[in-house]
Amino acid sequence: MTQLAERIAEIDELVSALVSGARLAALAVLDAAAIKTKRRRAREFVQRIETAARIGAGLETYFLVKETPVAWPPALRADIEDALAGGPVDSRKLERLRQRVDLDIRSSLAGLEEALAAEPLLASMEALLAEANRFFEPAAAAEGGGYAYRRPDEPASPGQVLTGPLAVALDPAFEPTYSLLQRPVPTFGDTVAKAVPYFWGLAIRESLAADLCALSAIEYDSMPLQFYRDMAKQCWDEMRHASYFFDAAIDMLDELEAGLDEDDPLSQNIRRFRTTGAGLPIPKERNLYEAILNAGLKERLILLHRDTETPGIQRIKEKIHSGFCRERPHIAEALEIVLRDEVTHSRFGNRWLEYLVPDRDEREALIIDTELLRGVYLLASFAHHGETPLSELVAAYAGGKQAPQSAVQLHTVPA
Amino acid sequence: MSVLVQKVSTGDTIVFDKESRDLFIFDEKSAGEIEGREGADALKVARDWSREERVRHFDRADLSRLQAALAGVVLLV
Numbered sequence: 001m002t003q004l005a006e007r008i009a010e011i012d013e014l015v016s017a018l019v020s021g022a023r024l025a026a027l028a029v030l031d032a033a034a035i036k037t038k039r040r041r042a043r044e045f046v047q048r049i050e051t052a053a054r055i056g057a058g059l060e061t062y063f064l065v066k067e068t069p070v071a072w073p074p075a076l077r078a079d080i081e082d083a084l085a086g087g088p089v090d091s092r093k094l095e096r097l098r099q100r101v102d103l104d105i106r107s108s109l110a111g112l113e114e115a116l117a118a119e120p121l122l123a124s125m126e127a128l129l130a131e132a133n134r135f136f137e138p139a140a141a142a143e144g145g146g147y148a149y150r151r152p153d154e155p156a157s158p159g160q161v162l163t164g165p166l167a168v169a170l171d172p173a174f175e176p177t178y179s180l181l182q183r184p185v186p187t188f189g190d191t192v193a194k195a196v197p198y199f200w201g202l203a204i205r206e207s208l209a210a211d212l213c214a215l216s217a218i219e220y221d222s223m224p225l226q227f228y229r230d231m232a233k234q235c236w237d238e239m240r241h242a243s244y245f246f247d248a249a250i251d252m253l254d255e256l257e258a259g260l261d262e263d264d265p266l267s268q269n270i271r272r273f274r275t276t277g278a279g280l281p282i283p284k285e286r287n288l289y290e291a292i293l294n295a296g297l298k299e300r301l302i303l304l305h306r307d308t309e310t311p312g313i314q315r316i317k318e319k320i321h322s323g324f325c326r327e328r329p330h331i332a333e334a335l336e337i338v339l340r341d342e343v344t345h346s347r348f349g350n351r352w353l354e355y356l357v358p359d360r361d362e363r364e365a366l367i368i369d370t371e372l373l374r375g376v377y378l379l380a381s382f383a384h385h386g387e388t389p390l391s392e393l394v395a396a397y398a399g400g401k402q403a404p405q406s407a408v409q410l411h412t413v414p415a
Numbered sequence: 416m417s418v419l420v421q422k423v424s425t426g427d428t429i430v431f432d433k434e435s436r437d438l439f440i441f442d443e444k445s446a447g448e449i450e451g452r453e454g455a456d457a458l459k460v461a462r463d464w465s466r467e468e469r470v471r472h473f474d475r476a477d478l479s480r481l482q483a484a485l486a487g488v489v490l491l492v
Contacts, residue, residue, distance in 0.1 A: 166424050180488050208490065288490060294423040308490050369419075369433055375481035376429060376438065378488055383425045390427045391440040391471040397484040398477035404487060 007115055007122060008063055009150070014108045015056045016149040018132060019070050019228065021101045022048035026214040027080070028098065029235060031089035033169030035203060035246050042210055042239040045217075046232040053229055055128045062122075069155045069222040072162075073147040076101070080162060080218075087166040100145035107144055109133055156222045158356065160296065164215040168289050170282075173246070173273065174204065177281040181382060184404045185283060188315075190323045196256040197266070199249035200280050206242035208287035209309075209345075210235045212300055220297050227355075230348040237341040244334055249280075290381040295370075298356050302370040303377070305349020313342050420457045422446065430461040436475040439465055 025045040032038040059065050072080070076097070083093035109129055116122045116129070170176070185205075186197040213235035217228050253270055260267040272279035292300055316339045319325060325332035357363040376394060383390040397403065417433035426443030428450070439461035441449050448464075449457055465472040473481070 184487055185489065205490065288488075290424045291490070294421070296421075304490060365433070369431070369436065372436060372475070372478040372482055373429075373431065373438070375478070375485040378485050379481075380423045380425055380427075383427075389442060390423070390425050391442060394438075394440065394473060394477075394481060395471060398473055398481040400480065401484060403485050 003115075004119060004122075007112070007119060008059065008065065010108065010112055010115075011055065011059050011122070011125065012065060012068070012151070013149045014105065014112065014129075014132075015052050015059075016068075016070075016073075016151055017101065017105045017108060017147075018048060018052035018055070019225065020072060020076060020147070020149065021098070021105060022052060022228065022232065023070075023072070023218050024080075024094070024098045024101060026217040026232070026235065027083075027089060027094060027164075029214040029239075030165050030168055030211055030218075031091055031094055033171055035171045035173075035207060035239070035242050038207060038210065039239040039243045042214075042232075042236045045214070046236040049225075049229050049232040051128070051132050053225060055125065055132065056225065058125050058128050067224065068151040069158070070225055070228055071151060071156070071221040073149055076145060076147045077161060079145075084163070084165055088168070089165045097145070101147065103144035104147060104149070105132065158220060158222045158297075160219050161221045162219050164219050164293060166293070168211060170286055171204070171207075171246075172278050173280050174200075174282045174286075175269070175279050176284040176286055176385075177269075178283060179382070179386070180283045180285050181403055188319055188322070188324075191259075192252055192255045193259055195324055196249050196252045197281075199245040199252075201282060203242045203246035203249065204282055204287040206238045206245065208289060208292065209304060210238035210242065211287070211289055212292045212304055213238065215293065216297050216300060223352075224355075227352055230352070234341075234345050234348060237345070241338050241341070244338075248331060248334070285381050285385050288378065288381045290384045291377040294380045295373075295377050298353060298366060299370045299373070299377070301349045301353045301356075302367055303374060305346060306353065306367070307371070307374075309342050309349065310346040313339065313346065316342060418454050418458050420449065420453060422450075430457050432458055436478065438473040438478060440471045440473075442470075445469060 022045055025041055025048055028041045029038050029045060032041055056065070079093075079097055083090045083097060109132060112129060113126070116125055185201045186194065188195060188198045213231040217231040217235070220227075253273070257267060257270050260270075266281070269279045269281050292304070295303060316335055320332050320335045320339070325335065353363065357366055375397060376390075379393040379397065380390055382388070383393055388396075419431040419433065420428065421431075422428045426446060428441040428446040430439040430441070430449060431437070441461075441464075445464070449460055452460060461470060461472075464470040
C-alpha cells in the first residue's frame with residue numbers, strides 16, 4: 001500500500017514537472033521573434049500542458065487525488081528570474097533551463113516505467129507516459145535541474161510570482177514606421193488595398209493576444225491546472241490566427257502592388273520586403289505589449305477578453321459576410337474558425353475573471369477601474385517606444401488631445 | 416482602503432485610489448520614495464507630494480477624458 005501511495009505521489013510530481021516544462025515553453029513563446037517560431041512554441045506549450053492534464057486525469061480514474069494548484073518549484077523560479085534579469089529573455093539561459101527540466105522529466109519517466117508495470121491499476125498510465133516521452137530529445141551536455149516538483153500540501157492564493165520579459169522581439173518582416181498617436185491601424189475593407197495591410201497588422205495583434213496568454217501562464221502561480229490549459233489553448237489559437245493572416249497578406253501582395261502607384265510609399269515597402277524580407281509597415285508601438293505587461297491578470301482579462309475579444313466576435317461575423325470574403329471563400333472559411341476560437345476565448349475571460357473576483361459588485365467596480373486606467377496602460381506603451389514621459393502623455397490626453405480614431409470603436413466611452 | 420501601487424515598465428510608479436479614483440504618477444526619479452509602501456501609507460505620500468507638486472495627480476474626470484481620447488486605439492480586431 002505504501003508503495004502504491006508513493007507511486008501516486010511520483011506521478012503527481014511528474015505532472016507538476018510537465019506543467020513546469022509547459023510553462024517554460026510559454027516563456028519561449030515570448031522569447032521568439034518570428035511568427036513561425038512563436039507558432040511552433042505555442043504548439044509545444046499546448047501539447048505539453050495537455051499531456052500533463054491527461055496523465056493527471058488518468059490518475060484520477062482510480063484514485064482520489066487532491067487538486068493542487070500549479071506553482072513553480074522555488075529553485076526553478078529563482079533561475080527564471082535570473083534569465084529575465086536583463087529585461088528581455090536571456091535565450092541561452094532559458095534553453096539551458098528547458099533542457100534541465102526535460103532531463104528531470106525523463107529521469108522521472110524512466111523511474112516510473114518499471115514500477116507501473118507491477119501495479120495493475122496504474123498500468124494503463126504507461127501509454128500516457130510514452131506520450132510524454134515523445135517530447136524529449138537526449139541532451140547529453142545538460143544536467144538535470146534536480147528541482148523539487150512535489151507540490152506543497154497547503155495551496156497559496158493565486159498571485160503574481162514573476163514579472164515577464166520587459167521587451168519582446170518583432171518578426172523581422174515588419175518595420176515600425178508610424179505612431180498610433182499620428183494615425184490608426186489599417187482597418188478591414190472590401191478592397192485588397194484595405195484588407196492586406198489590415199491582415200498583416202492583425203497578425204501582430206493576434207500575436208499580442210498569444211503573448212498575453214503566455215505571460216499570464218508564467219507570471220501567476222496557484223491557479224487551477226485548467227487555467228493554464230485555457231491559456232495554452234488560446235495562445236496556440238492566436239498564433240495559428242497570426243500565422244494565417246500573415247500568410248494571407250503575403251499571398252495577396254502582388255494583387256496589392258498592382259493597384260498602387262510606383263512611387264506610393266507602400267509600393268516601396270513591398271519592394272523592399274521582397275528583396276530583404278523586411279519592411280512591412282506597422283506602428284512604432286508595435287503590438288502594445290507593454291500595455292498588457294503593465295496590467296495585472298484581472299485587468300488583462302477585462303481589457304483583452306471582455307472588452308476586446310467579446311465585441312470583436314460581431315466584427316468577425318461582418319467580415320465573413322463582406323464582399324471581399326464572398327470573392328475569397330477560403331478567407332471566409334478561415335474566419336469561421338477564428339470566430340469559433342474567439343467565442344471560447346471570451347468564455348475563458350469570463351470564467352477566470354469570475355474565479356478571481358467572485359463577488360459581482362466587486363467585479364463591476366474592478367471593470368470601471370480598469371477601463372479608467374486603460375489609457376494609462378496604453379500610454380505606458382507609447383512612452384516606452386517614444387520620447388515623452390508617461391505623466392506628460394497622460395496630462396496631454398486627459399487635457400483634451402485626441403488620438404486618431406480608428407473606424408473600429410470597441411470601448412465604452414464615458415458620457 | 417483599496418489602493419493600487421504598481422511600478423510600470425517605463426520606470427514610473429502609479430498609485431490609484433480605488434475609492435475616489437484619483438491617480439498619482441511618480442516618475443522614475445521619485446519612484447524610490449513610494450517603493451515598498453502600500454495602502455493608506457502609499458496614498459498619504461502620494462497626496463502630500465501632489466500638494467507640493469512633486470508628483471502628477473489626475474482625478475476621475477481626467478481619467479474619463481483620457482479613456483475617451485484613447486478609445487480609438489485598438490488592442491485587437
